[in-house]
Amino acid sequence: MEAVAEIETRMQRARHSFDDLKAEMARIIVGHEGLIEQVFIALVCGGHCLLEGVPGLGKTLMVRSLGEILSLSFSRIQFTPDLMPADITGTNVLTDDPSGRKIFEFQRGPVFAHIVLADEINRATPKTQSALLEAMQEQSVTVGGKVHRLENPFMVLATQNPIEMEGTYPLPEAQVDRFFFKLLLQYPTRDELARIADFTTAGPPVALHEVLDAADILQMRQWVRDVPLADLVKDYAVRLLLSTHPQREPGKEAAPLAQKFVLYGSSPRGLQSVILAAKARALLAGRPNVSFEDIRQMLPPSLRHRLILNLEADAEGIGAEKILSEVVERVPEVP
Amino acid sequence: MSLEAEALRKKLAELLSWERRKRHEQILTAVFCYALLAALFTLPFHGLLETVISRWFIPILFFGVMAPFFLVRGYWGLADSARALARIDKTLRLDERTLTAWELLERNETRAAALMVLKQAGEKLANLDPQALFRRNWSWQAYCALPLLLLWLGLLWFDVGLRFDGGVQFSPPQTVAQRLREFSRTLQEKAKNEGLDESLRVGRELEQLAQKGIDEKTGDERFKADLAGVQNKIATMGKSAAEQQPLSASESQQDLRDLKAELEAARDLLNIGDATKGSRELGKQWLDQLATLPQLKKQFEKEGQAGQSLSQSDLKSLLDKLDNQATRELDRRTLLDAQQFLEQLMKQGPGEKGESDVKVAGQGERDSPEDNETTNNRSNLPGKEPGKREGESASVPEFQAGAAAHVKGLLGEGGSSGVVLKAKPSGGKSEISQDEVIASYRRQAEAELNPERVPEALRETIKNYFLSLGIGKE
Numbered sequence: 001m002e003a004v005a006e007i008e009t010r011m012q013r014a015r016h017s018f019d020d021l022k023a024e025m026a027r028i029i030v031g032h033e034g035l036i037e038q039v040f041i042a043l044v045c046g047g048h049c050l051l052e053g054v055p056g057l058g059k060t061l062m063v064r065s066l067g068e069i070l071s072l073s074f075s076r077i078q079f080t081p082d083l084m085p086a087d088i089t090g091t092n093v094l095t096d097d098p099s100g101r102k103i104f105e106f107q108r109g110p111v112f113a114h115i116v117l118a119d120e121i122n123r124a125t126p127k128t129q130s131a132l133l134e135a136m137q138e139q140s141v142t143v144g145g146k147v148h149r150l151e152n153p154f155m156v157l158a159t160q161n162p163i164e165m166e167g168t169y170p171l172p173e174a175q176v177d178r179f180f181f182k183l184l185l186q187y188p189t190r191d192e193l194a195r196i197a198d199f200t201t202a203g204p205p206v207a208l209h210e211v212l213d214a215a216d217i218l219q220m221r222q223w224v225r226d227v228p229l230a231d232l233v234k235d236y237a238v239r240l241l242l243s244t245h246p247q248r249e250p251g252k253e254a255a256p257l258a259q260k261f262v263l264y265g266s267s268p269r270g271l272q273s274v275i276l277a278a279k280a281r282a283l284l285a286g287r288p289n290v291s292f293e294d295i296r297q298m299l300p301p302s303l304r305h306r307l308i309l310n311l312e313a314d315a316e317g318i319g320a321e322k323i324l325s326e327v328v329e330r331v332p333e334v335p
Numbered sequence: 336m337s338l339e340a341e342a343l344r345k346k347l348a349e350l351l352s353w354e355r356r357k358r359h360e361q362i363l364t365a366v367f368c369y370a371l372l373a374a375l376f377t378l379p380f381h382g383l384l385e386t387v388i389s390r391w392f393i394p395i396l397f398f399g400v401m402a403p404f405f406l407v408r409g410y411w412g413l414a415d416s417a418r419a420l421a422r423i424d425k426t427l428r429l430d431e432r433t434l435t436a437w438e439l440l441e442r443n444e445t446r447a448a449a450l451m452v453l454k455q456a457g458e459k460l461a462n463l464d465p466q467a468l469f470r471r472n473w474s475w476q477a478y479c480a481l482p483l484l485l486l487w488l489g490l491l492w493f494d495v496g497l498r499f500d501g502g503v504q505f506s507p508p509q510t511v512a513q514r515l516r517e518f519s520r521t522l523q524e525k526a527k528n529e530g531l532d533e534s535l536r537v538g539r540e541l542e543q544l545a546q547k548g549i550d551e552k553t554g555d556e557r558f559k560a561d562l563a564g565v566q567n568k569i570a571t572m573g574k575s576a577a578e579q580q581p582l583s584a585s586e587s588q589q590d591l592r593d594l595k596a597e598l599e600a601a602r603d604l605l606n607i608g609d610a611t612k613g614s615r616e617l618g619k620q621w622l623d624q625l626a627t628l629p630q631l632k633k634q635f636e637k638e639g640q641a642g643q644s645l646s647q648s649d650l651k652s653l654l655d656k657l658d659n660q661a662t663r664e665l666d667r668r669t670l671l672d673a674q675q676f677l678e679q680l681m682k683q684g685p686g687e688k689g690e691s692d693v694k695v696a697g698q699g700e701r702d703s704p705e706d707n708e709t710t711n712n713r714s715n716l717p718g719k720e721p722g723k724r725e726g727e728s729a730s731v732p733e734f735q736a737g738a739a740a741h742v743k744g745l746l747g748e749g750g751s752s753g754v755v756l757k758a759k760p761s762g763g764k765s766e767i768s769q770d771e772v773i774a775s776y777r778r779q780a781e782a783e784l785n786p787e788r789v790p791e792a793l794r795e796t797i798k799n800y801f802l803s804l805g806i807g808k809e
Contacts, residue, residue: 289430289431290431
């Protein structure tokens with residue numbers, strides 16, 4: 001009974017913390033409630049996010065605010081074509097020690113923060129991109145043969161500008177697959193624009209309060225993994241994932257749009273992402289188990305960047321969103 | 336396992352049991368509906384099944400055949416339990432708590448997070464009444480079952496139905512005993528109508544034998560063995576009747592009946608004469624009346640008593656004698672027909688058509704072979720000794736010169752006793768329609784006028800051939 005009470009406390013705390021986070025973010029960020037929830041889910045799942053949206057939608061402000069509220073260090077890296085890997089990871093610099101001798105001292109790069117905003121990651125060269133991606137994967141950097149561990153929790157939010165694609169280096173699919181979520185920033189509505197104007201052009205900047213800290217985040221990561229998942233719900237997620245593939249198991253039809261426009265379906269990382277995110281969503285909603293609705297809600301951000309579409313999809317303007325919508329419609333919860 | 340978990344397990348078992356019961360009820364209701372439909376669609380063929388089971392129970396037979404198949408197909412498994420619980424979660428908006436709790440109980444999970452799920456699911460389901468909340472959903476088969484049942488019962492009650500008759504007989508074939516019983520009853524009726532004591536006695540004996548065979552469900556072969564004894568007895572009776580010098584076998588059946596009727600009319604005249612006239616006048620009057628009774632007159636001529644005046648007592652005894660002779664001859668012929676029927680019955684199997692035999696026994700007359708009757712007469716076959724007359728049957732009447740005077744039914748030509756005698760018809764089969772009489776006489780006339788036995792179908796061809804020969808010569 002004690003353990004159950006502890007679980008109850010845990011659930012309540014997670015829910016309240018999340019509610020507090022949303023409330024605090026709402027003081028400075030207009031709209032983007034869904035986006036904030038998904039970013040936080042990615043954080044408690046230990047994943048990284050790829051943000052896509054036009055400039056000026058508040059991406060940097062949002063990430064910085066998130067860092068403040070969660071008492072996490074924040075750094076921003078503006079990717080340019082001339083950015084070097086050392087500019088990200090850091091480098092050994094020749095300095096004088098107290099005795100006056102020349103030594104190499106490692107100067108940490110901007111990647112050494114809890115939350116790193118990699119702005120316009122597609123503008124940097126592949127070599128520079130891979131330096132960051134390696135850090136994302138390993139949670140450490142190796143400079144001069146020495147491994148330097150990154151902060152924990154560590155999260156990268158990389159952005160891509162969908163407008164200025166000329167002269168850029170799009171991330172290869174294998175690298176895109178490493179991102180937990182791909183989140184789309186929508187243009188604010190009319191009312192939201194009015195409120196943005198009020199927030200940013202009138203009154204002093206808002207001071208944010210801390211809601212959680214790094215230790216809380218790490219603890220919540222463990223709680224997420226403890227959330228029970230029914231086999232039928234897990235099977236539902238598996239069937240959804242398989243439906244994104246054009247060639248399904250013998251005797252079972254793929255979704256028509258997937259059959260026609262998908263070159264390669266989602267990898268198993270997509271399933272891990274969906275399930276972990278669903279668990280986190282259930283925890284943050286104060287529920288003790290994962291539901292079918294959790295799976296459905298977490299499917300688009302987890303898989304939209306993991307479907308490789310063919311040229312026909314480009315020609316007909318069919319995106320991953322439409323394919324995933326059809327998949328959700330066709331696959332029944334219970335076979 | 337904690338008390339809460341145990342209570343939850345029981346509650347889940349109750350939920351699943353109710354869902355399982357609803358499924359089985361739906362399956363059985365659907366099968367019942369299909370069984371009734373099958374029974375209705377196969378209504379014309381129930382004759383085949385009636386030997387195995389009564390018509391009233393045919394839907395039950397179909398139900399018994401189909402139910403195991405549908406029950407096996409609708410077997411309740413783990414997947415069905417999971418589906419049922421998912422439906423319950425959706426109905427109660429429990430976000431898959433019930434389903435998750437059920438799986439955790441199956442796995443005997445003891446982690447704190449699992450116990451939390453069990454606790455919350457238990458709280459939500461504690462006061463749930465599954466039968467009240469998840470009511471039965473009846474399918475269209477359930478709604479159709481009762482009307483179909485009423486329709487089925489109604490059709491059987493009013494014995495509405497079709498009988499499949501495509502040249503195949505579905506009713507069980509008549510046994511030899513059953514056919515003999517039909518024949519014996521017909522024979523008895525004829526014997527009663529015509530006063531044939533021997534035939535009546537034989538008919539009763541045959542009926543007793545047939546009924547015994549039916550009651551004991553004797554096999555046909557064994558019954559035929561029993562029948563052979565009776566057949567021999569009838570043959571003996573027929574021979575002894577022939578030895579008693581009945582009337583000539585050349586007299587036709589109709590002549591004999593006419594004679595009996597004339598004898599009765601003559602007796603009536605005699606009785607009236609007794610009361611009113613003297614014996615001399617009776618003799619003169621009697622001779623006058625005799626002229627109008629041709630059959631009787633013919634017999635008197637044969638006896639050599641035609642022109643003589645007889646005393647009343649002599650006349651009565653002569654009439655009685657002629658009556659006995661006629662009766663014995665009719666009896667003999669009837670017994671002969673019965674014997675022929677028995678012979679055919681011994682040769683035929685059960686279910687073979689024997690209606691013509693029954694008819695023959697009932698009518699008791701076969702004056703000439705029927706046109707459509709196949710006989711062993713070789714002269715019927717083309718190219719084989721045409722023109723041979725193989726001997727006429729005993730029942731063919733004698734044709735004399737001036738045949739028109741002797742053709743019955745021709746009113747106004749000569750003396751005909753038919754009109755007078757048939758003023759007192761007896762009931763039953765003693766009446767014959769005019770069409771039958773005319774057809775019979777036509778056949779007799781044709782048989783006499785066409786001695787050449789040329790088949791009818793070839794007559795035109797042969798006639799044309801000979802005509803063409805004549806034209807060719809020219």
